[in-house]
Amino acid sequence: MTDEVEKGAILEGLAPVVDANTRLIVLGSFPGAASLQAQQYYGHPRNHFWPILSVLWGVDLKDAPYEQRLAQARCHGLGLWDVYASCRREGSLDSAIEQARLNDLASLTRIAPGLRAIVHNGGESARAMVHTRALGLPVTRLPSTSPANASWSFERKLSAWRAAFEDHG
Template sequence: MSAPPRLQGLPPVLDASTRVVVLGSFPSVASLRVQQYYAHPRNHFWAILGLLWGEPLTQWPYEQRLDAVLARGLGIWDVYARCERQGSLDSAIRAAELNDLAWLRQRCPALRAVAHNGGESWRHARHTRALGVAVERLPSSSPANARWSLAHKAQAWARVLARHGVPVRPDVWQQPVDEV
């Protein structure tokens, strides 16, 4: 069996007005192939944000999605800069190198919170706590997280993002989950 390939992550999607950064673990094979965050069609990331903002993000071109994210004070990045991995599962990540998470404070002066997208990212919360901002754990948007429905994920994400100044439709997290 050959050694897993050494992979390079994607550049961050951030600017000076970013209030919340969603940190994933490392891009999937599909994301790396097209150089787009959350490109796997079954990943709920864009569907969640679409529900929260009342926009059909999954139907928009990638660059337009990124514009919508930045316009609302949201950023996207990963905890790992590089790693070895066969496939897309977090459990297959080996020899990972962390991104320079401290750089977030310089790049994002309006930063209020870091929201870890899933358990593998959350394992590095000690590093993001050192930034002096709120640190939150989101249910993973990954298709591997089948325990959470899209509606439940959207409600959890809405609460976290709204708490830290990212606008969301209040009806998403104030109504019973069956109606989302």
């Protein structure tokens, strides 16, 4: 990551991982520094997202190549995106996000016509619930899988995510 990025340049997010078979989409806030550098959703090695899916799906995704992770997500009808398309932020904390520009969340039902439910990964993402609820689909806020969310143990996060996936995944 360059010094310019660290000093608050406008950061651009990742492209959505969705297709016609997406039934459930997980919306994060904005990729952290490790994810942006790797150009991967949930790219920080201590993020609980991929380990949670590993348990839910019975497949080891934690150490799998990113393309294999995405293939498993698509196979399970899971899409990935973020609520913010761009922002200024030093570091990776959601609390440092400034000048955020929303993604076109209204387009979700067009780009993922099979979409049945939306999950917000954490509180900053959930701030966009007014936009996602307008789509008329079930919307759930889940605890952030970020390593910054240390007040929730892996087991507690897993329990919350399991319930949402049983309902909508």
